[in-house]
Amino acid sequence: MSSFQGQMAEYPTISIDRFDRENLRARAYFLSHCHKDHMKGLRAPALKRRLECSLKVYLYCSPVTKELLLTSPKYRFWEKRIISIEIETPTQISLVDEASGEKEEIVVTLLPAGHCPGSVMFLFQGENGTVLYTGDFRLAKGEAARMELLHCGDRVKDIQSVYLDTTFCDPKFYQIPSREECLSGILELVRSWITRSPYHVVWLNCKAAYGYEYLFTNLGEEFGLQVHVDKLDMFRNMPDILHHLTTDRSTQIHACRHPKAEEYFQWNKLPCGITSKNRIPLRTISIKPSTMWFGERTRKTNVIVRTGESSYRACFSFHSSYSEIKDFLSYICPVNAYPNVIPMGTTVDKVIEILKPLCRSSQSTEPKYKPLGKLKRARTIHLDSDEGEEEDDLFDDPLPVPLRHKVPNQQTLYPEVFPMTTVSQDQPEKLRQSTGCIEAKSIKTPLWANFIDCEESNSESEEELQIPASSQGDPSPLTHHQQKANVEVPQWEVFFKRNGDIPDDSLENFCSSTEAGGSQSPKLFNDSDGESTHISSQNSSQSTHISEQGSQGWDSQSDTVLLSSQERNSGDITSLNKDGYRPRIKENLPASQMEQNVLCLKDTYSEDVNVVSSVGEPTTVSSGKHIPQERRLLTISNNADSQSSSDFEIPSTPEAELPKQEHLQYLYEKLATGESIVLAKRKSSLLDT
DNA sequence: GCGATCAGTT
DNA sequence: CACAACTGATCGC
Numbered sequence: 001m002s003s004f005q006g007q008m009a010e011y012p013t014i015s016i017d018r019f020d021r022e023n024l025r026a027r028a029y030f031l032s033h034c035h036k037d038h039m040k041g042l043r044a045p046a047l048k049r050r051l052e053c054s055l056k057v058y059l060y061c062s063p064v065t066k067e068l069l070l071t072s073p074k075y076r077f078w079e080k081r082i083i084s085i086e087i088e089t090p091t092q093i094s095l096v097d098e099a100s101g102e103k104e105e106i107v108v109t110l111l112p113a114g115h116c117p118g119s120v121m122f123l124f125q126g127e128n129g130t131v132l133y134t135g136d137f138r139l140a141k142g143e144a145a146r147m148e149l150l151h152c153g154d155r156v157k158d159i160q161s162v163y164l165d166t167t168f169c170d171p172k173f174y175q176i177p178s179r180e181e182c183l184s185g186i187l188e189l190v191r192s193w194i195t196r197s198p199y200h201v202v203w204l205n206c207k208a209a210y211g212y213e214y215l216f217t218n219l220g221e222e223f224g225l226q227v228h229v230d231k232l233d234m235f236r237n238m239p240d241i242l243h244h245l246t247t248d249r250s251t252q253i254h255a256c257r258h259p260k261a262e263e264y265f266q267w268n269k270l271p272c273g274i275t276s277k278n279r280i281p282l283r284t285i286s287i288k289p290s291t292m293w294f295g296e297r298t299r300k301t302n303v304i305v306r307t308g309e310s311s312y313r314a315c316f317s318f319h320s321s322y323s324e325i326k327d328f329l330s331y332i333c334p335v336n337a338y339p340n341v342i343p344m345g346t347t348v349d350k351v352i353e354i355l356k357p358l359c360r361s362s363q364s365t366e367p368k369y370k371p372l373g374k375l376k377r378a379r380t381i382h383l384d385s386d387e388g389e390e391e392d393d394l395f396d397d398p399l400p401v402p403l404r405h406k407v408p409n410q411q412t413l414y415p416e417v418f419p420m421t422t423v424s425q426d427q428p429e430k431l432r433q434s435t436g437c438i439e440a441k442s443i444k445t446p447l448w449a450n451f452i453d454c455e456e457s458n459s460e461s462e463e464e465l466q467i468p469a470s471s472q473g474d475p476s477p478l479t480h481h482q483q484k485a486n487v488e489v490p491q492w493e494v495f496f497k498r499n500g501d502i503p504d505d506s507l508e509n510f511c512s513s514t515e516a517g518g519s520q521s522p523k524l525f526n527d528s529d530g531e532s533t534h535i536s537s538q539n540s541s542q543s544t545h546i547s548e549q550g551s552q553g554w555d556s557q558s559d560t561v562l563l564s565s566q567e568r569n570s571g572d573i574t575s576l577n578k579d580g581y582r583p584r585i586k587e588n589l590p591a592s593q594m595e596q597n598v599l600c601l602k603d604t605y606s607e608d609v610n611v612v613s614s615v616g617e618p619t620t621v622s623s624g625k626h627i628p629q630e631r632r633l634l635t636i637s638n639n640a641d642s643q644s645s646s647d648f649e650i651p652s653t654p655e656a657e658l659p660k661q662e663h664l665q666y667l668y669e670k671l672a673t674g675e676s677i678v679l680a681k682r683k684s685s686l687l688d689t
Numbered sequence: 690g691c692g693a694t695c696a697g698t699t
Numbered sequence: 700c701a702c703a704a705c706t707g708a709t710c711g712c
Binding site: 001035036037167168172173207208209211259289290291292293313316317318319343344 | 700701702703704705706
């Protein structure tokens with residue numbers, strides 16, 4: 001539940017996701033997505049009055065959010081005052097104080113947040129620096145690195161503050177199975193039930209909230225059925241969703257709701273009231289999407305749990321896990337990070353304590369002295385342990401500012417050129433600031449950087465290297481066309497489809513199977529209470545099955561339902577990605593230098609330089625606008641895995657370049673602290689594999 | 690009567 | 700397991 005009060009320190013004249021109290025004075029409003037807890041005050045009389053008096057105040061949101069919001073009659077009064085902004089399209093907005101006439105320019109870019117249809121993060125650029133408000137988000141590991149507009153050239157933008165969705169920012173939520181794993185588990189469970197007869201139906205016990213749509217569409221697609229829901233008119237202009245939904249109760253998949261639904265279900269009655277078809281009683285199971293999480297050291301990763309004779313819980317999360325949050329924030333590496341949510345059972349201070357080490361201020365370039373004898377664990381020990389996922393927690397000391405080269409998926413890197421729309425009533429004037437983004441350079445990766453960033457095995461890289469470079473880069477003309485043609489239709493897929501078709505857990509599985517003593521045979525996972533039966537996301541090659549009598553003998557071990565995330569690897573569950581969606585690429589139109597300056601406002605190397613200068617000289621390298629082939633190819637493999645390390649665009653064979661004096665100096669310093677020993681060992685073990 | 694808030698439920 | 704939202708009680712305008 002968001003506790004963000006609506007205003008950001010840097011841009012206090014705008015309000016985001018809060019519309020009450022001080023926010024009533026905002027010059028512009030932003031809505032990240034259509035969930036009630038982000039809409040407080042949005043239909044209050046006070047704001048309605050404000051709107052009537054201040055004719056220059058608008059609400060900005062994504063096209064899908066606008067559509068969803070305006071479907072509700074309660075919010076219809078916003079109709080003339082909402083401006084939708086396309087995803088990944090930097091847009092200038094004039095913030096005018098109507099009393100004084102004072103004006104401020106700001107550029108906002110909407111980035112897909114993966115939380116629910118229409119959900120976005122807002123990237124603001126203006127006089128007070130670049131800030132990112134994430135709204136609520138679910139982004140897999142490495143996804144920030146793939147967001148082109150978080151970058152300036154091949155470097156992540158200089159971001160002053162991140163206002164972060166910290167819903168699961170607690171180590172107990174260390175891991176949440178990926179969207180694909182969860183979807184796969186549900187798909188197999190549903191398949192195993194509805195294929196028995198036309199009278200076998202499933203009820204998806206979903207909350208009244210946007211966010212389950214990709215589940216419905218994937219189920220619909222997979223089984224050629226429509227999902228029964230109570231309402232679908234909000235999707236009337238989103239055919240990709242609409243086509244998989246129905247108000248006809250005769251389908252085998254239901255996601256309808258009723259206040260007494262649970263009670264109904266006890267009596268084999270669906271929320272919509274039906275109990276039979278053709279006078280033959282229905283056989284129903286319920287699947288309740290719930291967030292399941294796993295601690296850092298938990299191997300149990302079951303995505304389906306049986307909770308009763310006909311009841312299941314399925315893993316499902318709208319929010320990023322602890323490790324996903326850490327990956328996201330450490331990649332962005334802002335100066336400040338502020339939590340938008342204080343999770344239950346924790347405190348602001350505790351959350352800040354987690355966020356702070358991932359921010360720049362604590363990424364001291366001065367290595368801290370650490371006696372060798374105090375090193376926690378040697379990497380070799382860790383390799384022998386049962387963890388597939390390597391842990392950056394091993395290092396007590398924050399690493400220096402990562403000089404990372406997260407290469408976006410597309411090749412249109414240089415120069416960073418995007419059309420910029422100006423949304424304002426009275427002036428199309430561009431921003432004057434010209435702090436300028438130095439023309440993007442291909443910065444050679446210092447040798448040491450490979451060691452520093454390399455956390456995990458790149459087991460897939462050899463395979464990925466076979467992928468021709470042409471298979472990535474610009475989207476196919478068809479994709480491009482479709483997007484142009486559909487410009488009036490809200491594009492919801494953008495929020496959930498990722499580029500790449502390769503399942504995401506290959507690294508972990510590789511690690512756990514090769515390094516953890518090869519526990520490759522399927523196992524049954526049962527809760528200690530002996531009540532639940534699981535579909536696992538961990539085991540491989542175990543086929544899913546449900547006891548023939550869903551309501552009988554479910555307590556026997558032989559009824560245990562398993563589902564492996566790796567079944568998906570070998571199988572059919574890639575519909576989430578199969579359309580091969582790629583983030584839209586702007587036409588590579590020539591842009592004025594001024595536009596570039598605006599886009600890279602404050603993202604200057606001169607601002608960065610005090611941070612990075614002690615570990616290298618990135619600004620002086622000017623080896624042209626060419627990405628080494630190896631790095632591009634490795635980027636593909638990185639794109640494909642959401643859970644694994646996002647650092648594997650760095651070739652495992654370092655570029656044949658001798659480290660410079662400063663790099664050596666750095667290495668020596670690291671050696672003194674003990675860290676590089678660990679890293680070097682890790683590295684060599686990787687090379688040995 | 691409406692809305693805000695809180696506690697409880699799912 | 701939490702989330703997001705609903706329900707109902709209470710209070711104030």
